[in-house]
Amino acid sequence: MPVGKRAWLYVSRNKKRSVLLFLLLTALMTISLLGLALHAASKDAGKLLRSSIGGYFTIQSAADSDEKVDERLLQQVKTLDNISRYNGVDTYYLYTEGLQLMPGSNHGTGLVGEFMPKLIGCTDSSLHERFVAVSFQLKEGRHIQADDQGKAVISEAVAGRNHLSLGDTIHGSAVSGVRGWPPHAWGAEQDFEIVGIYTTVRNEPVSPSTPECDLQENIIFTDIAAAKAFYQSKFPDRDPEEYEYGSGIMLFLEDPAHMEETVAALKTQPYADWDGLILSENNAAYTQAAGPIQQIEVISLLLLLVILVLSVAILALILLLWTRERTTEAGILISMGLSPRGVMKQIILENDMVGAPAFLAAALLSRGISGILERWLGGLLQNICLADYIGLPQLAVVLLCAAAVIAVSVLLACIPFLRQKPREILTTLS
Numbered sequence: 001m002p003v004g005k006r007a008w009l010y011v012s013r014n015k016k017r018s019v020l021l022f023l024l025l026t027a028l029m030t031i032s033l034l035g036l037a038l039h040a041a042s043k044d045a046g047k048l049l050r051s052s053i054g055g056y057f058t059i060q061s062a063a064d065s066d067e068k069v070d071e072r073l074l075q076q077v078k079t080l081d082n083i084s085r086y087n088g089v090d091t092y093y094l095y096t097e098g099l100q101l102m103p104g105s106n107h108g109t110g111l112v113g114e115f116m117p118k119l120i121g122c123t124d125s126s127l128h129e130r131f132v133a134v135s136f137q138l139k140e141g142r143h144i145q146a147d148d149q150g151k152a153v154i155s156e157a158v159a160g161r162n163h164l165s166l167g168d169t170i171h172g173s174a175v176s177g178v179r180g181w182p183p184h185a186w187g188a189e190q191d192f193e194i195v196g197i198y199t200t201v202r203n204e205p206v207s208p209s210t211p212e213c214d215l216q217e218n219i220i221f222t223d224i225a226a227a228k229a230f231y232q233s234k235f236p237d238r239d240p241e242e243y244e245y246g247s248g249i250m251l252f253l254e255d256p257a258h259m260e261e262t263v264a265a266l267k268t269q270p271y272a273d274w275d276g277l278i279l280s281e282n283n284a285a286y287t288q289a290a291g292p293i294q295q296i297e298v299i300s301l302l303l304l305l306v307i308l309v310l311s312v313a314i315l316a317l318i319l320l321l322w323t324r325e326r327t328t329e330a331g332i333l334i335s336m337g338l339s340p341r342g343v344m345k346q347i348i349l350e351n352d353m354v355g356a357p358a359f360l361a362a363a364l365l366s367r368g369i370s371g372i373l374e375r376w377l378g379g380l381l382q383n384i385c386l387a388d389y390i391g392l393p394q395l396a397v398v399l400l401c402a403a404a405v406i407a408v409s410v411l412l413a414c415i416p417f418l419r420q421k422p423r424e425i426l427t428t429l430s
Contacts, residue, residue: 007350024318025315031307034386034390038373041389055252056127056252056253057259057263057280061277070243076269080265088249091120092230093179093181094178095115096172100162101115101158101212102158112177113213116212118220121226123144127252135200137198139156146224149225150226155200156197156199164194165197169193170192171190171192172192173187228243260281315402315409343414348407355403362398367387
């Protein structure tokens with residue numbers, strides 16, 4: 001009788017043992033699949049959490065250096081590995097006639113300084129350090145984006161003082177007395193549409209001598225295109241790639257855990273004379289949160305190892321005991337002319353016949369249970385779908401491990417009669 005037929009007859013006639021093995025294999029493979037998925041998901045959740053923390057570093061020109069932080073440098077550094085987002089920042093000043101700023105030292109004088117706010121040109125205002133550090137929060141509208149032109153985000157205080165709302169326009173111009181403007185550029189002007197309104201969260205100390213442009217409520221965020229246009233008015237002969245980000249470039253990392261390696265790699269690039277630039281790392285938020293993140297990943301790894309070791313140990317022990325109970329049966333089969341290796345192959349095949357449907361059941365069951373596990377874990381997985389991590393790699397690992405455990409367990413149990421000759425086995429049985 002063929003080995004496959006004998007194996008099937010054994011499985012079908014020993015229903016109780018077959019059902020118990022099916023349930024055991026299904027349970028162990030389901031737990032193993034969930035463990036593998038949970039570990040992979042926790043690693044990605046940790047990475048997402050690190051990315052959301054906002055680790056970044058800033059490149060600025062040193063005061064005594066001729067090295068510039070310009071457009072050419074930005075286009076080079078933003079392509080480095082581990083850089084996810086960037087924000088080029090430039091500070092400039094304009095005369096905003098008719099715009100009532102929060103009162104400072106120039107209030108009531110009628111001088112240009114009374115109507116001169118600080119304008120901050122940004123690639124993305126949401127990435128400016130005041131919003132990243134949550135000293136400012138967007139209350140209405142949206143942030144400045146890279147492709148904006150003629151847009152502005154103003155404070156709630158200035159908006160209320162001037163009865164301004166989203167969609168209204170403010171006008172800025174370069175005139176005599178405005179900080180940083182040479183005479184040949186006087187007359188440059190720009191209308192800004194208000195697309196966002198922010199509120200201040202943290203108060204900064206001020207004194208009667210603080211001018212309007214240095215009050216935090218008088219900061220106006222604008223698009224970088226406007227800042228570049230005004231720069232061209234000041235320096236009409238310069239190439240656009242020479243545009244200088246006067247307040248530096250902020251480079252945000254995909255994974256702030258690798259801040260030091262990223263900065264070190266940047267300094268090896270021939271983009272600039274790095275001794276003439278200041279690189280400031282801002283990784284305080286990640287450093288504070290690093291401990292819990294690392295603990296989550298370590299716990300998930302230990303849990304996975306415990307699950308796999310226990311699953312393998314339980315399955316191997318049961319299979320070993322069940323197979324050794326069949327020594328008499330093996331002796332009879334051998335006496336009928338079947339080789340010891342043939343007996344071993346039959347037993348392995350019997351377990352595989354039960355294991356195959358158990359594996360399919362575990363694959364389906366684990367995906368169903370994953371949703372329950374997500375709800376039990378709450379928000380620890382950062383809205384990651386655990387079922388997405390029960391894919392081909394996890395299925396292949398569990399299938400190969402189960403097949404290997406079955407084969408090794410049967411082999412160990414069969415060693416006694418594999419080493420003996422048929423006559424010796426029969427003598428032992430008698």
